[in-house]
Amino acid sequence: MRRVFASLVLSAFGLAAMTPPAMAQLDPTRVVRVIVGYAPGGSFDVTGRLVTDALREQLGINAIVENRPGAGGTIASDYVAKAPPDGSVLLVGGAGSHGVTPALRRNLPFDAARDFTAIGRISEFANVMVVGAGSPARTVQEFINWGRARPDGVNFGSQGAGTSIHLTGEMFRLRSGLTMTHVPYRGSAPAVLDLQAGRIQVMFDNLPNVFGQIQGGTLRALAVTSAARLPSLPEVPTMAEAGVPDFVVTSWVGIFGPARMNPRTVDQLSGVIAKAVASPEGQARLRTISASPAPASAAEFDAVWRADMDRWAEVVRDAKVEVEE
Numbered sequence: 001m002r003r004v005f006a007s008l009v010l011s012a013f014g015l016a017a018m019t020p021p022a023m024a025q026l027d028p029t030r031v032v033r034v035i036v037g038y039a040p041g042g043s044f045d046v047t048g049r050l051v052t053d054a055l056r057e058q059l060g061i062n063a064i065v066e067n068r069p070g071a072g073g074t075i076a077s078d079y080v081a082k083a084p085p086d087g088s089v090l091l092v093g094g095a096g097s098h099g100v101t102p103a104l105r106r107n108l109p110f111d112a113a114r115d116f117t118a119i120g121r122i123s124e125f126a127n128v129m130v131v132g133a134g135s136p137a138r139t140v141q142e143f144i145n146w147g148r149a150r151p152d153g154v155n156f157g158s159q160g161a162g163t164s165i166h167l168t169g170e171m172f173r174l175r176s177g178l179t180m181t182h183v184p185y186r187g188s189a190p191a192v193l194d195l196q197a198g199r200i201q202v203m204f205d206n207l208p209n210v211f212g213q214i215q216g217g218t219l220r221a222l223a224v225t226s227a228a229r230l231p232s233l234p235e236v237p238t239m240a241e242a243g244v245p246d247f248v249v250t251s252w253v254g255i256f257g258p259a260r261m262n263p264r265t266v267d268q269l270s271g272v273i274a275k276a277v278a279s280p281e282g283q284a285r286l287r288t289i290s291a292s293p294a295p296a297s298a299a300e301f302d303a304v305w306r307a308d309m310d311r312w313a314e315v316v317r318d319a320k321v322e323v324e325e
Helices: 002-023 043-059 071-081 095-104 140-149 164-176 188-197 207-216 263-278 280-287 298-319
Strands: 032-036 063-067 089-094 116-132 154-158 180-184 202-206 219-224 250-258 292-296
Touching: 032 043, 032 071, 043 063, 043 089, 043 116, 043 250, 043 263, 043 280, 071 089, 071 095, 071 116, 071 250, 089 095, 089 116, 095 164, 095 250, 095 298, 116 164, 116 188, 116 207, 116 263, 116 298, 140 219, 154 164, 154 188, 164 180, 164 202, 164 298, 188 202, 188 207, 188 219, 202 207, 207 219, 250 263, 250 292, 250 298, 263 280, 263 292, 263 298, 280 292, 292 298
Parallel strands: 032 063, 032 089, 154 180, 154 202
Antiparallel strands: 089 250, 116 202, 116 219, 116 250, 116 292
16 A cells, blocks of 8 residues: 555656646746847837737736847847747847848857747738839839840849848749849848839839838839738739749748747747737737738747748758858
8 A cells, every 4th residue: 555655646746747847837027038139129129029018918027128239130049049948038030030041151159940949920021023113024024034135134132142132032033044143232222222223123122111112103013922912012913923933932020939948938928929919009010110910829930930941041052142151
């Protein structure tokens, strides 16, 4: 009888020892820091504050945004990758920092595929293919035919070498078979000016950066890179509708934590994020940065993120893209 009792005690002790990790949730006495790899005021900063407000309102947890700008978000990513996996340090990451950068840079201080936990996607920014108002092309196919007839091909601009916009242009070069030369700029604005002036012939950009020029008639939208047409540009076809299949590219933003986070903590955070994004207040805040709400669970977001890394690694390899480390 004693042996049976001892066995039951040990079994119960073992189950008890296993229970806390399985039931782990955020510690309400800890401050949760949401790390943003860019300066205050931008879209990532607005997203981070949406998350901290949601944590305070839904869970009563003290949460703050901490800006750690530099190196295109790499400094912030490295900090979070090395943080304790208890949910007290989170990261606002995007398609650039967690999709493009790992594909391009070999000397990162972290392993993007192994050092992060995907918690939830928040929003997406659609990209659009634009030409100057003086371009003879009014469709994607007309642009391809026109570009093929030019002895030196066409120049495409981007907001900088190694950005997702740069790689989207490289992806189009591969899909279309055009001779295209990349012209990097320091930001979107100077690239748009040169596109309007005809010094470059085409570019892909986030819709908020060129929407005013499209509406004003100084740029012409040929296609959007989203899976479906956009309510703000209902007459503009998708790339698939324009004759370029397998070309869905969006710039997403989501929340990451360090690797090896407890699944229960991840589920709790994912639920908070989904509720915040679904709320009228959350959607209104995302509209202020021209972002489309795109909530996704931890598992869904993890699949999107890893597929993005694979896709951009393929583009970098096939297009032979290199950037200075």
